[in-house]
Amino acid sequence: MAKGLRGLVGPRHAGHSMPAGHLAALSLPVGDDGVVVGDDAEGRPQLVGFHRSTPYDVLLIGGLWTAQVLALRAAGTGARVVVETGRRQEWTTLAQAAGAGLECITLHDVGRVPPMGATVGSPVVVIRDCGMRPPRGRVVSSPWQSVLTLLPYLSPVAPRLMRASTLVGVQRVSPQEAQQIGRILGLTQPEVAALPTLADGVTLWCSGRERHWVMTSGTDAESGLLGMARRMD
Incomplete structure (x- = not known):
């Protein structure tokens, strides 16, 4: 099983759209172990395998919009999505819309996430939206x-988080931040130079020596709920 992204090879089909009010039926194409996070430069879907029998940590240096899209898509695969956040107001509408009354996405204050009892039949994805200095706590993979x-x-x-994570996603950052990220992740100079120029919705996903440039575009339902892709919140 690959540590990072998985390309989904095969015929592509025309996308389907749905009203934002039908988010309860939200479902995305997934492989045996992945959630679609976007397309690469050739238009091939790229997947992240969140449901694993071993601990798995992902770090996203980027915008809230992308994290929320991933939350919706993870919930669409049947996972319970737990959001630990200090800005509950930014997540409330999404959590209410995603399950149509079912708590497939639950919100918790920072440091207040209870044990979730994850199992192979009931996997959990925890999203920590705790600001610039997320505290160490009980929430571990x-x-x-x-x-x-x-x-x-x-x-x-x-x-520390970059070195500890199996998969790291980086969206648009300043040139100074790009240089520091490049040193830690072992990026090439062209990759470092590209980071400050990335368009909204584009992420460089890194796992070991693997590198994938991925564009995340919202479905009609996602865009109706979250708006268009954006780096700034």
């Missing part, structure tokens, strides 16, 4: 419970 930590920008804890 474990079998069938993956953790995605969102950092809006590079912060003092970012180097």
